[in-house]
Amino acid sequence: MSSANFDQQGTQSDGERLQAAMQSFVSEFGVTAALHLESCVHCGLCASACHFHVTTGDPRYTPIHKLEPFRRAYWREASPLAPLIRKLGLVKAPELADLQNWQELIYDACTMCGRCTIACPMGIDIAELIKEARHGMFKAGLVPERLALMDRAARQWGSTATPGEDLPDILADAAREHGVAIPCDLPSADILVTAAPAELGEHTKALADAAKILNRLGLRWTMHSEGFDASNIGFNNGDLELQERLTRSLVDTAVKIGANTVLLPECGHAYGAARWEAAKWYGQALPVRILHMTEFLDEQLAAGKLRVKKIGATATFHDPCQIVRRGGLEAAARRVLAALGFELIELQDHGVTGYCCGGGGGVVSNLRAAPLRQKVFALKQQQIDATGAQHFVTSCGQCRITFEQGAKKAGWTKPTESLLELVADQLAD
Numbered sequence: 001m002s003s004a005n006f007d008q009q010g011t012q013s014d015g016e017r018l019q020a021a022m023q024s025f026v027s028e029f030g031v032t033a034a035l036h037l038e039s040c041v042h043c044g045l046c047a048s049a050c051h052f053h054v055t056t057g058d059p060r061y062t063p064i065h066k067l068e069p070f071r072r073a074y075w076r077e078a079s080p081l082a083p084l085i086r087k088l089g090l091v092k093a094p095e096l097a098d099l100q101n102w103q104e105l106i107y108d109a110c111t112m113c114g115r116c117t118i119a120c121p122m123g124i125d126i127a128e129l130i131k132e133a134r135h136g137m138f139k140a141g142l143v144p145e146r147l148a149l150m151d152r153a154a155r156q157w158g159s160t161a162t163p164g165e166d167l168p169d170i171l172a173d174a175a176r177e178h179g180v181a182i183p184c185d186l187p188s189a190d191i192l193v194t195a196a197p198a199e200l201g202e203h204t205k206a207l208a209d210a211a212k213i214l215n216r217l218g219l220r221w222t223m224h225s226e227g228f229d230a231s232n233i234g235f236n237n238g239d240l241e242l243q244e245r246l247t248r249s250l251v252d253t254a255v256k257i258g259a260n261t262v263l264l265p266e267c268g269h270a271y272g273a274a275r276w277e278a279a280k281w282y283g284q285a286l287p288v289r290i291l292h293m294t295e296f297l298d299e300q301l302a303a304g305k306l307r308v309k310k311i312g313a314t315a316t317f318h319d320p321c322q323i324v325r326r327g328g329l330e331a332a333a334r335r336v337l338a339a340l341g342f343e344l345i346e347l348q349d350h351g352v353t354g355y356c357c358g359g360g361g362g363v364v365s366n367l368r369a370a371p372l373r374q375k376v377f378a379l380k381q382q383q384i385d386a387t388g389a390q391h392f393v394t395s396c397g398q399c400r401i402t403f404e405q406g407a408k409k410a411g412w413t414k415p416t417e418s419l420l421e422l423v424a425d426q427l428a429d
């Protein structure tokens, strides 16, 4: 069912939806979340950090405001003074209409980029709290329909792009088109290589380029129909059950074939889900190493195993939030760019303080959010143009799609280039 402002799924009654969300919110209120929710001093600094607030000036997009129903649930249900607060009616109980109204703020107007987190003087991790709020929204069946549709596909297929049984044919087509061998379903390998959905559709060059590099290195690797899509839609949607299932499918498949490494594609939220959250599903150290493509390229170049011809031009770089700010890989991409012979001209805001592309956290797939996303694109476009750099590069396919969509709409002709594809194009003998 849909309205102009929110979508909802399932057949729960209004009361059941509210109860499901509240139960989930309360289950998230561990010590860390409680400390964060108690320590806001209302300084407003997070507002000037958020690209949605900066580009619209709309006070509803103040980061801490996006958590308002979540905060109210905390004060009434889990804070030390909760019984008194309820008895005296000091904090209004969240109603279903509040959650419906907040859907846009939690899903369309937050990319979980974490820029507000580093701006907050109290260290409140708003991005993480938004992720926890999404868990409750998912339980209540209050997710933008486009994301819910992808969730249903991933639950059925293990991927938003394709059922696993179709993977061998897709890879065979990509291998033929790009003239490269792409092994699939080998019973044993050292590296399990994974993909983002776009790489199984319009961006097969990225997939083929990864194959080209791995083959050049002479590594024992394979893709596998039991675990191939790293872009965990459960992570973005707040569907914890799906997030766990998709994460386990990657790690379990790697273990099954004896791989010691899972190689992630150029995808930001894949890195967040598989690199930083996978261990909690296992309850122990992961039995495999999980590497982002940029880390892999950086390591191979540093070891002298991979050599590239220098391009000798200027470039600027968009730092994907989940990889750089949330993931800590700021230096790796810059070393790869240096190996390619680029003179790097940094964006005005870059590295851990770089602005998000505007499409993270599932926002790029949420058609409803397109006008808002376009405002963020204008900010990024202005910063990229101001560098005067000849090349514009990034290391996340979702960021790339966001920029490509924004460029198309704005009539901006600068291509968004993939770091991986540049390395593959410049391989030296």
Ligand code: SF4
Residues within 6 Å of the ligand: 049, 050, 051, 052, 062, 063, 066, 109, 110, 111, 112, 113, 114, 115, 116, 117, 126, 127, 130, 356
């Ligand atoms: S996480 Fe990013 S998008 Fe979300 S409120 Fe903070 S700055 Fe804005």
Ligand code: SF4
Residues within 6 Å of the ligand: 039, 040, 041, 042, 043, 044, 045, 046, 047, 063, 064, 119, 120, 121, 122, 123, 124
């Ligand atoms: S910056 Fe931190 S303390 Fe200040 S209003 Fe935002 S969340 Fe609250």
